[in-house]
Amino acid sequence: MKRYEPPAGWTVQAYKFALDPTVTQVGGLRRNTGAARFAYNHMLRRVCAVKAQRAAEASYGVAEADLTPWQGWSLPDLRRTWNEIKHWVAPWWAECSKEAFNTGLANLSAALGNWHASRTGARKGRRMGWPRPKKKHAHRSARFTTGAIRVDPDYRHVVLPRLGRIRACESTRKLARRVQAGTAQILSATVSETAGRWFCSFQVAVRRTVGRPAHAPRTGRVVGVDAGIKHLAVLSTGELVPNPAPFKAALKKLGKAQRRASRRIGPFDPATKRKRTASNRWHRAQERVAKLHATVAAVRADSWHQLTTRLAQQFDTIVVENLHVAGMVRNRKLARSLTDAAPATLRRHLGYKTGWYGSTLHVADRWYPSSKTCSGCQTVKPKLSLAERTFDCTTCGMSLDRDVNAARNLAALVRHVDLELPGDAKTGRGAYVGPVRPAPAGGAAGREASRPSWVNAARQRTATDRVLTFAR
Template identity: 55%
Template sequence: MARFEIPAGWVAQAYRFALDPTPTQQRALRSHAGAARFAHNHMLALVKAVMDQRTAERSYGISDDELTPSLGWSLPTLRKTWNTRKAAVAPWWGENSKEAYNTGLDALARGLDNWSKSRTGQRAGKSVGFPRFKTARSRRSVRFTTGVIRVEPDRHHVTLPRLGTLRTHESTRKLARRIGDGTGRVLSATVSQDSAGRWHCSLQTLVHAKAKPAHAPRSPFPVVGVDVGVKDLLVIAAPDGTELERVRAPKPLTRAQTQLRVLQRTAARRHGPYDPVARSKQTPSKRWRAVQARIGKTHARAANVRRDALHKATTALAQHHRVVVVETLNASGMRSAGGVFKRGLNRALADAALAQVRAMLAYKTRWYGSALLEADRYFPSSKLCSACGGRKPNLLLAERTYQCEHCGAAIDRDRNAAVNLARLGETRISGEQSPADSGSVAGRGAIRETGPARAVMAGGCEAPTPHNPNRVGQAGTVDSQGTAA
């Protein structure tokens, strides 16, 4: 199935509102999320059973024509199979919207599709494992694509299928104005619960003619380079060496460590869900559940503080400058695999959320008409001297001041990297690169391992599960019907 195409002049945007449901509505929300989890787990167990049965029959020498009929992995096939079995395995299915079960089946179809493509090399990135069963502690979420989905005129309520009208903590006036003007259209709604127990409704919309606000100031520096870090979240500099801004990292998780330590020790002294002495599961106490809720609220607040700082900084960058140049960092590779000697660094990297800066700039630059330029992962922005272009091969992380061995210049390490990134973007504007953006940056001191920079034109999309007609089963045989072979 083809992906959803965003019309010209429109962009995809999500509006997220915190909900204030009644106790009855909370039970309905938990029921819908549980129904999605049940449908996902039931069909996953059926898929695994069919795959294991076919694998065993092949080991017995049975021909492919006589094997147990395969089970399709596409969303329509999974939905059809579920509809034939739901009356027997879930006689309570009528209590929830059909969208709840479709949410679980769609997640399963996507997981199976990603796993099969990862095994055959059709999917880039890290290898994807086989889908796992969802537990009761998994993230609760349900997505509505059909039915009544609207923002009420009072701008403090949203209406969803089977759930009715739910009150929102924030005002919905921004979205209501766009819908009233005909410049916005709701595609779907996703209701989810965070670690603090609060429910949120995210409305996926198409917005027309989203442009830079008239009140946004115009910066005299159209091209800037952005260096991200742990101590200073963003260091913004111009090609001429001027440091425009230095955004300090909020470090919300670090600030909450004292409170988290107290709560974790309190939870350890109470009756949890597992008895380490008897090595068996047990019913957790109410006080243990209360402490876990406080721990979740603490983590949720840290995430909100971090997200707020990132949104404010990236929005200002996208609105004030014409070209923003960032690094392509391997954020996951910078963290060790649970090494004790890097525990503090791992926590600091996770607290900074370095990868989120590039992800937010990717869609905000398109919203506001600016451009995002990503330097190659091997571009030595920190090792190049912004004064003479010389290269310092051995630069320790503890060296916060860049001392050039060629010209003797001394400059702040982060500022030096931001200037080099800004000059990389300046070559794109001045036409020093080829039309395909494949020009090198040898004049800036690049080396052979430095690849071309690439321009990013990001845009969201709302699409159902992409259904590949050619899938590969667990045994490695190709099934032209998209089935579990």
Template identity: 55%
Template structure:
């Protein structure tokens, strides 16, 4: 099957709206998400049974030609097998849209493919485990790619296959205007439920390339460095040493800890789904369910506050500055070790969502005709002195002030890192943009005309990944360029 190619001058963008379904529509949404979970679990059990059977036959010395036929792991193969078996194992399958079952099968196909490629070394990153069965408490989600998917002209309803018209909490005018003007087209819709129990509809659309707003000012400072952290979310500085902005971290989860402690203690005193004495599952009480709903709403509010702060600040940065240099942090590696004594730091790292800053700037700089320079993971932005270029061998997280051993300069640690990142951005010139259509956002593949710098080793206590055997970092930086409006 040919891969979808994004036309030149267009980008893929998602519009997310909170839904206000009726009780009937709510039950239909739960049924569709449950159907996706059922299809995923049934086919996963079948795949495991076939694999175990073939492994047992090999242990008996049976030849390869006489083994039980293997089951295909691709989405078309899983869908073909499901269509053969669905009438026998799920006679109620016609009550839901076929897209519900396709959602579960697609998730299984991706999981099996990632696991297989991770075992053979074809997939970069951490190793992926074998797919697991989805439980009732798993995230409810279903994706529609065919059928009637549209935004209604009244700008307060969306229409989805088998679900009909569903009212939205907020207006859909931003997307409706694009569709009316012919600069937007809906590709698919994903309906999911958050921890607070609210349903959301995310419409994946193909829209004409976004441009910077006419009233958005451009800063006189062309190149800036952005250092991200737990205490101060963003520290923006210029190459000449001027600190331009310092945005404190909102810490929504930390602020909600007092309320969460009260709710979780109340839930522990009530009749939960598990009996620790009899060591068996039981029907939870209504008050336990109500308390769990309050806990979910508290977490959902913390997520919304965090997302709001990140989106507003990254949008402003992409519109205001022409070149932005950021770090490439291994956020998951920073939280992977440490034990119980590092629990508070791990919670703070998750509360700050440091990796989201670079992710959002990656596509927003393309929208607003800016350039993003991503420093190598081993680039010692915090350890290098911005005054003389000297480097500290170690720098702990507790040292918030950088004091150089060579020139005795004393400077704020985050500001020093931001200055070094800004100077790294000045040393790079961006070439012509690569071919569009790579990945989910058009315009990837920008090249770097100059030779990439060889970043030094990070090392020390703040290193998130082990250093190479030679003690120096890996060469190269990643540069991504925005598309001209």
């Protein structure tokens, strides 16, 4: 599917609301999300069958032109085939919205496309495996792009195709007023279920005016933010943002709920290695575990949203590190605490919020030793273990908290790069994402000569990662 490109001055944003559906409406929601899963699984089995049949025919020496016609996995091909077979494969198809089946076909097309791109080297990261069928009790979701999609003027209901008017648990005033004023246009709506609760997420094209709200005055020009584990973040101003550690706080309840669920009769018999009918108590125990995980995720997301919104509103320039979190979690002693803190969320949130409030985001080079460098005399320590929580400089005698010292070094990085920022990045109306370094005198030659060898090597490795993005 072609990605939607908003017009100039507009940005794509999501508005998510919790729903309060009736029993009948819950049945309709499950019916449509189940239709998406059914279309996904059926067409996946068809693609697998055609692939196996062609391989078998080729092993017998059948010519390429005489092989079974290939089942294309682009969205138009999958949709064309589905429309031809849906009358006898799913005679109940008229009870659901056509957008529900299109959701499953679009997801399958994307999954197969990603598998092919990963196999041919066009996709970075780990190699993706062949798509797997979706389970019945897995995550339920369906996306609507056409039909009656709107929020009611009473600010308490949403309207979806074939599902009708569904009450929301919270007010939809923010989105409704933007739509009425003509500064927002609803593109699609996605319904999903999380731990027994239903949500509706609207994808909206919004014309946003860049600026700071009146209740958030500027408190400083530059701030360095060092994400950590003991503290959610440490600012160069000396502020220590506490880490709620929601997963650690829920470990006792989660362990008790999982032990209780393991004693219930589940859908798989470990003795006979066969499937069986799960008991109602097993379903209730699984719902309890899912609710605990949903609470942990909600607390973590709320903490990061509050912090990143405050930073984007109160500071002109924000400097963060380019953390390699995937490599950091390989340390089994820190993996649980790192995933609980989710430090990569800081950069992702600030990437678009700085564009909303007119501030600028700088991402420091991944190889910059912010923790080993003295913020007073810029002396770099050759070694600094994780157990040393206080930075003691042997040159100038400064003693400072390790994380505060790193945050101050990050803030000092942008003092000499203002003249190097391209375009509108100097005005603060965007987010400059890329490695930043102090710029000594002497032009490009002077800068190259004054850098240590590890800096030049790191710059060569990250040359392709320098991106300039503007979130309008």
